[in-house]
Amino acid sequence: MIITRPRDWSRIKANLAEIGARSVFLVGCGQCATVAHTGGEQELLEAKARFESEGIAVAGWAVGEVACHLGGTRLTTRKHHGELDEADAIVVLACGAGVQTVADSTSKPVFPGLDSVFLGNVIRHGVFEERCQMCGDCVLDLTAGICPVTTCPKGLLNGPCGGMWEGKCEVLTDRDCTHVRIQRRLAEQGRRQTDVLPPKDYSKKLKPGAINLRDGRTTRSGGEGR
């Protein structure tokens, strides 16, 4: 899931002040931001109280099913069009994809209420860790299911680097070195280590990614005409 965290409140207020907004409409997300406790119902109600205590009216709020789903978000904005009309701006408590989807669904100014930080594994309730950067060219088949691209702070495909000490990582000293873990797990599974992993093909991950199952294309540059 996409991990988000609250954004600097003074920056949100400055965004609103700059356009002279006196009232806002709040949008959350029923998926990732709800699980991350950053943009679910409870967080929206907290944000609402905070805005109101600081003299900004909240014309309404909505937590759609998935903020980044264009069709669903358009339905949400249509359903709330009366309240939206009253608002000078919309603040979205969802990831950057959700913010842009809302911005594409209304003519009002839209501002991000969260910062999007990573694609996260849910280790347990409320504990998230980054394990995959979606590089488009997965090497987990060669690395015993441990991603060096993401979990080695330097993203080295071949390691360990010279900073490893007693099996620990140079950069995050409380964690095991990714490459020591990979070697250990491969050995435990009786698997051979690949000699040298070749340089990564970054053309596999050129942005912006786009996939269109309708016309059979898998990836290409350029989004949906925006």
Place this chain on the structure above:
Amino acid sequence: MSKLAEALGRGEFVVTGEVSPPLGTDVTAMLASVATLGPSCHALNVTDNQGATLHMASLAAARLVLDAGHEPIFQQTCRDRNRLALQSDLLAAWAIGLENLLVVTGDDPRGGDHPEAKGVFDLDSTQLLEVVSGMNEGRDMIGRELTGKTGFFAGAAAFPEAEPYEAQIVRAKRKVAAGARFVQTQAVFDMDKLARASRDLRAEGASVIAGILLLKSPRVVDFINNKLAGLMVPTHIEQRVRKATDPVSEAIELAREQVAACREVCDGVHIMPLGLDSAVAEILR
């Protein structure tokens, strides 16, 4: 041809030193260091933004060492440049007469003076050594023919004291297979561990140059143990430094003993004087 390569080829016990380019454009201090260390050394490493802190480019500073009449080892880290920049710097280095090359991964920017910087690490040091080997044969990374090939005497770093040993040595051997003809080690304190790594790396065909660090004060020991990744001063040596009435002469004596021990097990020493440049000649005497 590289004098360092020639000396190692002859079976001579080699000495390398280290100079750090300035933070700024005034190279007076660096050249003074070159003049002090140069006569004792076969070659001088010229570091590349060491510790992820800003310094003059190693490429230019290495050329200044050459102009001063000494042989540089151009250091290149994978941290600050992508594969295009690394390759073009390699071509530039060869064209301006730099023959020795040390390829290292590089410290993470988070530990340096620009912690906001993006660490590039487009290639790692094993991959970069493969690129160098290709350039020595006249082709770039994508296999295109170069107009004029390189002829680098390339080296890599190794870490004989880092455990688990197996994990480190496998990587070091791969660097040798990728084209490292010499290996410079992290500072060594345990001669048995050096002997073990030296045996394993020499068997792969690389010359082994052991790192010797001048522990000139308890402060240096603290710095290494607390701030430097991948290195720890063992207690018995730490005690020697702490108890010494004259730490500097104790450090010199310690280094002399280490150099003597290295002569038995490897092909040379890499001296990191940490400012005590003038003591290097004495250590080697």
